[in-house]
Amino acid sequence: xxxxxxxxxxxxxxxxxxxxxxxxxxxxxxxxxxxxxxxxxxxxxxxxxxxxxxxxxxxxxxxxxxxxxxxxxxxxxxxxxxxxxxxxxxxxxxxxxxxxxxxxxxxxxxxxxxxxxxxxxxxxxxxxxxxxxxxxxxxxxxxxxxxxxxxxxxxxxxxxxxxxxxxxxxxxxxxxxxxxxxxxxxxxxxxxxxxxxxxxxxxxxxxxxxxxxxxxxxxxxxxxxxxxxxxxxxxxxxxxxxxxxxxxxxxxxxxxxxxxxxxxxxxxxxxxxxxxxxxxxxxxxxxxxxxxxxxxxxxxxxxxxxxxxxxx
Amino acid sequence: xxxxxxxxxxxxxxxxxxxxxxxxxxxxxxxxxxxxxxxxxxxxxxxxxxxxxxxxxxxxxxxxxxxxxxxxxxxxxxxxxxxxxxxxxxxxxxxxxxxxxxxxxxxxxxxxxxxxxxxxxxxxxxxxxxxxxxxxxxxxxxxxxxxxxxxxxxxxxxxxxxxxxxxxxxxxxxxxxxxxxxxxxxxxxxxxxxxxxxxxxxxxxxxxxxxxxxxxxxxxxxxxxxxxxxxxxxxxxxxxxxxxxxxxxxxxxxxxxxxxxxxxxxxxxxxxxxxxxxxxxxxxxxxxxxxxxxxxxxxxxxxxxxxxxxxxxxxxxxxxxxxxxxxxxxxxxxxxxxxxxxxxxxxxxxxxxxxxxxxxxxxxx
Ligand SMILES: Nc1ncnc2c1ncn2[C@@H]1O[C@H](COP(=O)(O)OP(=O)(O)OP(=O)(O)O)[C@@H](O)[C@H]1O
Ligand SMILES: [Mg+2]
Numbered sequence: 001x002x003x004x005x006x007x008x009x010x011x012x013x014x015x016x017x018x019x020x021x022x023x024x025x026x027x028x029x030x031x032x033x034x035x036x037x038x039x040x041x042x043x044x045x046x047x048x049x050x051x052x053x054x055x056x057x058x059x060x061x062x063x064x065x066x067x068x069x070x071x072x073x074x075x076x077x078x079x080x081x082x083x084x085x086x087x088x089x090x091x092x093x094x095x096x097x098x099x100x101x102x103x104x105x106x107x108x109x110x111x112x113x114x115x116x117x118x119x120x121x122x123x124x125x126x127x128x129x130x131x132x133x134x135x136x137x138x139x140x141x142x143x144x145x146x147x148x149x150x151x152x153x154x155x156x157x158x159x160x161x162x163x164x165x166x167x168x169x170x171x172x173x174x175x176x177x178x179x180x181x182x183x184x185x186x187x188x189x190x191x192x193x194x195x196x197x198x199x200x201x202x203x204x205x206x207x208x209x210x211x212x213x214x215x216x217x218x219x220x221x222x223x224x225x226x227x228x229x230x231x232x233x234x235x236x237x238x239x240x241x242x243x244x245x246x247x248x249x250x251x252x253x254x255x256x257x258x259x260x261x262x263x264x265x266x267x268x269x270x271x272x273x274x275x276x277x278x279x280x281x282x283x284x285x286x287x288x289x290x291x292x293x294x295x296x297x298x299x300x301x302x303x304x305x306x307x308x309x310x311x312x
Numbered sequence: 313x314x315x316x317x318x319x320x321x322x323x324x325x326x327x328x329x330x331x332x333x334x335x336x337x338x339x340x341x342x343x344x345x346x347x348x349x350x351x352x353x354x355x356x357x358x359x360x361x362x363x364x365x366x367x368x369x370x371x372x373x374x375x376x377x378x379x380x381x382x383x384x385x386x387x388x389x390x391x392x393x394x395x396x397x398x399x400x401x402x403x404x405x406x407x408x409x410x411x412x413x414x415x416x417x418x419x420x421x422x423x424x425x426x427x428x429x430x431x432x433x434x435x436x437x438x439x440x441x442x443x444x445x446x447x448x449x450x451x452x453x454x455x456x457x458x459x460x461x462x463x464x465x466x467x468x469x470x471x472x473x474x475x476x477x478x479x480x481x482x483x484x485x486x487x488x489x490x491x492x493x494x495x496x497x498x499x500x501x502x503x504x505x506x507x508x509x510x511x512x513x514x515x516x517x518x519x520x521x522x523x524x525x526x527x528x529x530x531x532x533x534x535x536x537x538x539x540x541x542x543x544x545x546x547x548x549x550x551x552x553x554x555x556x557x558x559x560x561x562x563x564x565x566x567x568x569x570x571x572x573x574x575x576x577x578x579x580x581x582x583x584x585x586x587x588x589x590x591x592x593x594x595x596x597x598x599x600x601x602x603x604x605x606x607x608x609x610x611x612x613x614x615x616x617x618x619x620x621x622x623x624x625x626x627x628x629x630x631x632x633x634x635x636x637x638x639x640x641x642x643x644x645x646x647x648x649x650x651x652x653x654x655x656x657x658x659x660x661x662x663x664x665x666x667x668x669x670x671x672x673x674x675x676x677x
Contacts, residue, residue: 202395202397204393204395204397205397205399205400207364207384207391207393207397208391208393208397208398208399208458209399209410210363210364210383210384210385211362211363211364211384211385211389211390211391211411212410212411212414212458212462213385213411213414213415213462214385214414215383215385218414223399226401227400227401
């Protein structure tokens with residue numbers, strides 16, 4: 001039988017496939033568990049032994065989006081029949097819907113702050129990386145190191161000074177404040193990642209464009225940007241994941257108008273006892289935007305996360 | 313089409329000088345070769361002409377206009393890059409029409425131009441292909457297409473055949489030369505391959521260490537090298553250098569090599585000291601009555617000719633003689649030198665001594 005270095009045998013393919021599937025299953029179990037918990041009733045969610053088979057219910061999602069008050073049996077019976085499935089679920093627990101919860105608004109905050117800071121980081125990062133890559137900048141290496149050094153301490157170490165600064169200049173609990181903060185944290189990552197990508201784009205492409213009669217800026221956005229799409233996409237994903245999941249700053253600096261979902265979700269626990277299905281529902285919904293974003297940019301990502309090592 | 317005059321052009325990168333005060337003239341319609349070893353400043357010179365690099369000092373005239381400080385878009389000069397630099401995200405057609413789009417040319421006109429150029433280059437059938445999968449030769453043609461489609465005043469080509477394999481190079485170099493003869497476009501072509509330069513060029517500039525060593529027609533440069541570097545760099549095997557210590561008087565027509573009088577072109581410069589007698593391998597022949605003698609060290613058979621290495625009192629030399637002449641290693645043979653193309657050099661400066669042979673060439677070189 002012939003042996004090939006590049007072509008895997010059937011057995012090797014099976015083994016590789018099995019390993020990948022095994023790994024996927026292991027890493028997906030917590031996600032599946034969250035998804036399931038979101039669809040359980042509160043008693044099911046804390047039953048022992050844990051239930052794998054159960055009757056799905058939307059109670060978690062209803063609880064996530066509403067605030068409820070307990071009422072007496074008599075009041076309950078005097079009410080007209082429930083207008084929708086949500087009210088029915090709530091009344092089964094001897095409660096009525098008092099109003100919407102803050103989850104929707106907190107979720108929107110996360111979207112605005114997450115995507116806003118991602119856009120800003122990538123936008124500024126691309127320009128800075130291009131400059132570092134192409135122009136002779138005095139002390140360029142020192143500047144790059146300085147930019148990176150902002151990532152060397154844990155962000156929480158500067159939390160108190162930032163908290164005080166933000167309070168003084170009125171950025172506490174504002175969207176703008178959080179966008180600026182996350183941009184500041186992400187920009188070093190963005191500059192470094194993107195500089196790597198732009199370094200790999202041969203200068204000749206831009207020079208060819210200059211020769212072909214374009215200005216430097218036209219050469220930048222007509223030739224460099226399409227080439228850097230992979231890098232921009234993967235940098236954007238990294239930035240979004242950070243800004244989306246960030247918890248420490250969000251807890252400290254936001255409490256109302258600009259509070260993001262991560263600090264909000266745990267507060268659900270406190271509202272009506274340990275409401276795990278509502279928490280899980282919140283976590284499930286919270287996962288979706290990053291997932292969609294990543295899937296949308298997926299074709300760039302494979303080449304992106306290997307940092308340009310895989311080239312066409 | 314255009315004449316290009318380079319005057320005292322210089323380029324420094326920090327403390328490093330890539331090109332020292334260089335001057336030469338490229339006539340309208342010439343196929344002009346920039347030749348020199350790696351790192352001598354050929355690419356830098358070419359990039360300065362095209363505007364990709366601004367000179368530290370000096371002037372560049374294109375059709376009489378000083379252009380050295382203009383951006384490339386205002387020079388009307390096309391550039392073919394060594395690795396072709398085709399835009400990888402565009403297909404062949406879009407690559408070729410890119411310079412026309414920047415001029416805001418009408419769609420129908422662009423289409424006609426691209427069609428014409430692709431017919432000239434024989435790439436009509438690949439116009440809609442992405443550039444990623446093209447062969448080296450086709451990439452080369454697309455790069456040429458992008459250059460010629462806009463009818464520029466001049467073409468700059470930086471080792472355009474460097475990325476092709478040997479067999480293909482020859483074909484492409486013929487195609488290139490044919491294309492040039494058909495369009496008669498002023499072309500500056502960078503290469504480090506002396507054979508390519510001799511074969512293709514109307515004129516050659518030989519550069520070394522940031523300095524222009526000589527500039528002229530291939531034949532002038534071959535027969536009348538201005539420096540030992542040029543003599544050594546051009547020709548394969550290169551010129552033989554026999555070192556001797558002596559005096560050359562103005563008007564003399566012979567020098568003394570190891571006690572033997574050897575004829576040389578009439579000298580126009582009197583010099584004493586360490587000198588070099590330079591002679592091309594094909595101008596050495598065996599002659600039994602020759603007084604200057606040497607011992608055969610090696611022979612290399614090349615079909616119609618053979619290269620014979622001979623040890624003499626003034627050093628080893630290589631002779632190119634007919635393959636059917638007997639040459640046995642160890643034999644002692646008499647040598648005679650064809651005096652018409654001998655060049656004497658000053659060993660310390662490396663400069664050729666003036667003689668009746670080269671005085672006209674060296675006067676402007
Ligand atoms: N941007 C730059 N910064 C600093 N030094 C440079 C720069 N560009 C070129 N050089 C230096 O200038 C010298 C001449 O370079 P150039 O590219 O002109 O050589 P070349 O004759 O084209 O050589 P090759 O045959 O290797 O292409 C080299 O030593 C090179 O290192
Ligand atoms: Mg070069």
